[in-house]
Amino acid sequence: MNKPVIATNIDELLIKHAAFVEPHKAIWKILIEKTGDKSLKKWIGKKDYFIGVNLAMDKIMPDATKEEKTLRVRTWYQEEVIKYIQDNPSCVNRHILERLKQLKTKYFLVLITTNTQKHINKIVEAAGLTKLYDVIIASETEKEPDKSELIDTLIEEHGKPKYYLTGKDDPKIIEKLNKLEIKIINKNELDSI
Secondary structure, three states: OOOOEEEEOOEOOOEOOHHHHHHHHHHHHHHHHHHOOHHHHHHOOOOOHHHHHHHHHHHHOOOOOHHHHHHHHHHHHHHHHHHHHHHOHHHEOHHHHHHHHHHHOOOEEEEEEEEEHHHHHHHHHHOOOOOOOOEEEEEOOOOOOOHHHHHHHHHHHHOOOOEEEEOOOOHHHHHHHHHOOOEEEEHHHHHHO
16 A cells, blocks of 8 residues: 655755755855846845846856756755755754654655755755655756646656645745645644644
8 A cells, every 4th residue: 555645845844944045145145246236136035036046147157048047056056055054954953854754654755845856865965864755856957946846746746645744834835735635734733643
């Protein structure tokens, strides 16, 4: 008999949000330094920040394709995330890790992440999460991150999960999961499973 699926994110569930925010700040610093364009600061922290990223990368790599530019900036970002986790091991939520290890005995665990496929294994390794997940579904490096597409991939490949575990509220994703009738469990409610 197949185990029921639990899908999770990683940001603010297993790894504190700072591990993803601080690298964003570092990347914006790099983009502003490389372009000399301080007006890029207005994109920091915005939901549609990738518009600003694309503007910066057009200046930095004017002859490159959109995919090459996205690959470059996402690589810089993922490397900063890995460095942050290595430098700040306390950013890993160990109590959540232990609870997921318990759940793994009864459930098939799938990580859905907009981190890139190329780098997620390094992020998981840096955080000490190797062997936790049965499957990792991650973004393609040359594409802009889109968790909604990754949820579709999960369902196509492994069926609809019984639960989606999260550490933060993303209204777009919550709306999608609710429409799909997938139960959302916040990190503070893990004991309810």
